[in-house]
Amino acid sequence: MRRHKRKGSKWLVNGILGFICLIWLIPTLGLFISSVRTPSDILQSGWWTIFPHHAWKTADQVTLPKDTDLKQLIGVLGQNYTDDQLKTGVNISDGRRLIWENRRNRIVNVQKKEWTANLNFTLDNYKNVLGGKQYEITQPDGSRKTEKGSNLSRSFINTLTVSIPSTVIPILIASFAAYAFSWMRFPGRKTMFIIVVALLVVPLQVALIPVLKNFTALGLNGNYLGVWIAHTGFGLPLATYFLYSYISQLPRDLFESAFMDGASNFTIFTRLILPLSVPALASIGIFQFLWVWNDYLVALVFIGSQPNVQVLSMRIAEMVGSYGNDWHLLTAASFVSMLMPLAVFFALQKYFVRGLMGGSVKG
Amino acid sequence: MSKQMKRMMPAIVMVLLFSMILSACGGGKKTAEPTSNEPAKTTETTTGQTDTKTEPAPEGSYLDQAYAGKFKGTKVSMFGPFTDVDEQKFNAAIKEFEDKTGIDIQYEGSKEFEATIAIRVDGGNAPDIADFPQPGLLSTFVKQGKVIDITTFMDKAKLEKNYNKSWLDMANMDGPSGKVMAGVWNRSSVKSLVWYPKKQFDAAGYKVPETWDQMMELTKQIAADGDPAWAIGIESGAATGWPGTDWVEDIMLRTTTPENYDKWVKGELPFTSDEVKNAFKIMSDIWLNKDYVYGGVKSIVTTSFGDAPKVLFDNPPKAWLHRQASFITSFFPTTAKAGEDYDWFYLPPIDAKYGKPVLVAGDIYSMFNDRPEVRAVMEFFSTGESIKTWVQSGGVIAPMNDADLNWYSTDVDRRMAELVQSATTIRFDGSDLMVGSVGAGTFWKGMTDYVSGTVDLDGALNEIQSGFKK
Numbered sequence: 001m002r003r004h005k006r007k008g009s010k011w012l013v014n015g016i017l018g019f020i021c022l023i024w025l026i027p028t029l030g031l032f033i034s035s036v037r038t039p040s041d042i043l044q045s046g047w048w049t050i051f052p053h054h055a056w057k058t059a060d061q062v063t064l065p066k067d068t069d070l071k072q073l074i075g076v077l078g079q080n081y082t083d084d085q086l087k088t089g090v091n092i093s094d095g096r097r098l099i100w101e102n103r104r105n106r107i108v109n110v111q112k113k114e115w116t117a118n119l120n121f122t123l124d125n126y127k128n129v130l131g132g133k134q135y136e137i138t139q140p141d142g143s144r145k146t147e148k149g150s151n152l153s154r155s156f157i158n159t160l161t162v163s164i165p166s167t168v169i170p171i172l173i174a175s176f177a178a179y180a181f182s183w184m185r186f187p188g189r190k191t192m193f194i195i196v197v198a199l200l201v202v203p204l205q206v207a208l209i210p211v212l213k214n215f216t217a218l219g220l221n222g223n224y225l226g227v228w229i230a231h232t233g234f235g236l237p238l239a240t241y242f243l244y245s246y247i248s249q250l251p252r253d254l255f256e257s258a259f260m261d262g263a264s265n266f267t268i269f270t271r272l273i274l275p276l277s278v279p280a281l282a283s284i285g286i287f288q289f290l291w292v293w294n295d296y297l298v299a300l301v302f303i304g305s306q307p308n309v310q311v312l313s314m315r316i317a318e319m320v321g322s323y324g325n326d327w328h329l330l331t332a333a334s335f336v337s338m339l340m341p342l343a344v345f346f347a348l349q350k351y352f353v354r355g356l357m358g359g360s361v362k363g
Numbered sequence: 364m365s366k367q368m369k370r371m372m373p374a375i376v377m378v379l380l381f382s383m384i385l386s387a388c389g390g391g392k393k394t395a396e397p398t399s400n401e402p403a404k405t406t407e408t409t410t411g412q413t414d415t416k417t418e419p420a421p422e423g424s425y426l427d428q429a430y431a432g433k434f435k436g437t438k439v440s441m442f443g444p445f446t447d448v449d450e451q452k453f454n455a456a457i458k459e460f461e462d463k464t465g466i467d468i469q470y471e472g473s474k475e476f477e478a479t480i481a482i483r484v485d486g487g488n489a490p491d492i493a494d495f496p497q498p499g500l501l502s503t504f505v506k507q508g509k510v511i512d513i514t515t516f517m518d519k520a521k522l523e524k525n526y527n528k529s530w531l532d533m534a535n536m537d538g539p540s541g542k543v544m545a546g547v548w549n550r551s552s553v554k555s556l557v558w559y560p561k562k563q564f565d566a567a568g569y570k571v572p573e574t575w576d577q578m579m580e581l582t583k584q585i586a587a588d589g590d591p592a593w594a595i596g597i598e599s600g601a602a603t604g605w606p607g608t609d610w611v612e613d614i615m616l617r618t619t620t621p622e623n624y625d626k627w628v629k630g631e632l633p634f635t636s637d638e639v640k641n642a643f644k645i646m647s648d649i650w651l652n653k654d655y656v657y658g659g660v661k662s663i664v665t666t667s668f669g670d671a672p673k674v675l676f677d678n679p680p681k682a683w684l685h686r687q688a689s690f691i692t693s694f695f696p697t698t699a700k701a702g703e704d705y706d707w708f709y710l711p712p713i714d715a716k717y718g719k720p721v722l723v724a725g726d727i728y729s730m731f732n733d734r735p736e737v738r739a740v741m742e743f744f745s746t747g748e749s750i751k752t753w754v755q756s757g758g759v760i761a762p763m764n765d766a767d768l769n770w771y772s773t774d775v776d777r778r779m780a781e782l783v784q785s786a787t788t789i790r791f792d793g794s795d796l797m798v799g800s801v802g803a804g805t806f807w808k809g810m811t812d813y814v815s816g817t818v819d820l821d822g823a824l825n826e827i828q829s830g831f832k833k
């Protein structure tokens with residue numbers, strides 16, 4: 001009886017989780033399919049049409065007399081229809097449908113439902129994104145010259161140069177701070193911690209202009225150091241709070257015995273805290289890395305878009321062109337930019353699973 | 364004591380190490396990127412001795428000095444909205460100047476120019492030169508006194524010779540103490556154009572209309588022949604509605620005086636007035652007739668402005684006419700040939716008494732930091748030479764009078780330039796001049812609501828007008 005109940009609830013939980021996963025996956029799948037389709041296909045039909053589906057196919061065409069008055073009833077195959085009916089399509093006998101092919105030339109399509117799939121794929125989007133866009137520019141002498149735009153590799157490296165220190169620095173500082181807040185006694189500890197928690201709710205946007213003014217005075221604008229500091233500052237409150245809640249939960253006995261053995265705070269931090277909090281470090285590391293990798297605003301303000309420092313998110317936004325005419329490249333570009341976060345996630349994922357705490361106190 | 368010291372040692376070492384790493388990185392970067400802090404410093408030193416008027420410039424203008432190699436090795440930073448292919452064309456256009464003078468113009472293009480420039484200027488990190496596609500945005504900086512008056516170093520007579528008066532009037536903006544010539548016009552585009560698939564259009568026996576009535580006749584005729592005449596789409600993400608504002612502006616210029624247009628743009632003539640209402644009504648005669656619009660009235664709001672003209676290039680065309688600025692050619696199929704597969708005609712006048720007005724848009728280059736080499740570059744931008752190769756590659760119109768009509772590589776482009784030169788009235792895209800809350804806010808939104816049928820005409824006009832109160 002009890003067993004049955006448990007099994008049922010397990011199914012329910014799994015079902016709900018599966019459903020949520022599906023909801024999250026469908027847009028990604030749609031994006032991926034769109035990224036291998038041609039722009040005109042994307043415009044004309046949805047990505048789901050690549051799967052076999054029932055759709056109207058033209059089986060026959062009827063050409064009406066040129067002088068057919070469109071305002072009157074129109075006779076097609078012995079029946080009369082209005083113009084509006086033919087515009088939206090009108091069903092006739094044995095599952096066929098009539099619809100205008102060309103109103104001007106008075107051609108009507110006779111369509112039948114058939115199983116079809118749009119299997120017209122292309123790698124052009126990826127070629128353009130990875131290899132750089134081709135521009136055809138008319139030269140003064142009238143000839144057309146193809147110029148190649150820059151590709152993503154430069155901005156990929158730039159983004160790495162921004163993200164790695166912007167992940168490591170705040171987490172390093174935050175873990176020091178978290179240890180101090182949870183296990184060291186010093187005056188003003190509570191007040192300082194409250195300030196850190198309070199900073200969690202301050203949106204970073206309000207700090208942009210004041211920080212930019214200071215950076216301008218210090219000459220930190222438009223280079224990596226500035227953006228590292230910015231990301232560190234903006235990321236610290238959350239990282240500190242996150243690590244504090246983990247480190248403060250570590251068993252007190254561990255540190256007491258370590259102190260007994262004459263370990264200094266630094267030894268405890270490096271030998272005990274860091275190894276024990278790997279799961280927490282890994283998860284906040286993933287958070288911070290994803291945030292920095294996907295960041296647009298902070299990079300826009302503090303780095304700008306000079307090609308030698310431009311980050312991936314800005315480069316991708318620029319790929320769509322001045323008037324957004326190359327929007328179809330976004331699909332492929334977002335997949336390329338997704339690679340790195342995915343790799344980081346899967347590389348660090350095992351630390352979530354590995355429970356380091358198990359048995360640590362028993363010895 | 365010593366025990367405590369011992370305990371503290373590693374921490375101190377770490378702090379020291381960390382600060383060393385930081386300063387080491389900082390030092391390295393600073394030498395690698397001196398541009399970011401140098402301009403600011405030099406500006407201060409030069410503004411200290413900005414006695415430009417007492418300096419008669421005996422060696423000719425700054426541009427001449429630049430060509431003489433006086434500013435060799437200097438850098439001028441520039442920030443604007445050109446990205447992608449536009450950025451390439453821009454860089455190509457200034458390359459010769461850079462090679463000859465040794466001035467390095469460091470152009471930075473951003474899709475988020477409008478949002479970023481305010482942050483940069485407020486943050487004290489203004490570029491030497493910024494490129495504004497919306498004079499309305501520039502005017503706020505002029506009011507704050509952040510923009511340098513170019514007449515302090517440029518010859519006014521020269522400017523008057525090289526630009527149509529309308530252009531100069533548009534650059535003359537209210538500063539904190541009197542009028543300021545806020546910049547030079549460089550790239551421009553023409554808006555009052557109706558595109559059509561030329562080959563099929565001729566084959567079908569249609570004639571290019573000379574008056575609005577003829578155009579309506581043509582619309583009716585195309586509808587009778589079985590097609591909707593117009594391809595219209597106003598979807599543009601957060602800016603949905605803007606292509607509609609161009610229509611209203613164009614019709615306003617054709618149904619009322621330029622003075623009324625100026626008043627309207629300034630907010631003195633309300634949207635609820637008869638003049639504006641009339642313009643909306645004339646537009647609705649086309650827009651809200653389901654036989655005249657491809658895909659029906661409902662599809663106007665959901666069709667992207669860039670995708671709208673694509674049906675002109677179907678064979679046979681599914682729609683025949685598309686009113687849009689000259690830039691739209693970048694959305695045309697790459698295989699389509701100018702003058703053969705497509706062409707344009709001037710959106711015809713409605714009332715003969717208002718002549719041939721032309722709606723334009725353009726980029727004004729403004730100066731934020733005053734240094735001799737920046738002056739030279741600004742002077743260069745006021746000449747047609749600065750946009751020559753761009754004009755030759757197509758898609759833009761040079762507003763300067765010394766730009767040769769022979770530069771235009773196709774007849775389609777050349778006729779645009781001629782249109783601007785022969786226009787009786789030139790007016791800038793009104794929504795770009797209006798206050799942001801209207802021009803980039805309620806005007807777009809009211810337009811969209813009206814076309815989608817959420818509100819009636821009076822409701823829409825009231826909605827748009829309410830933006831002025833914000």
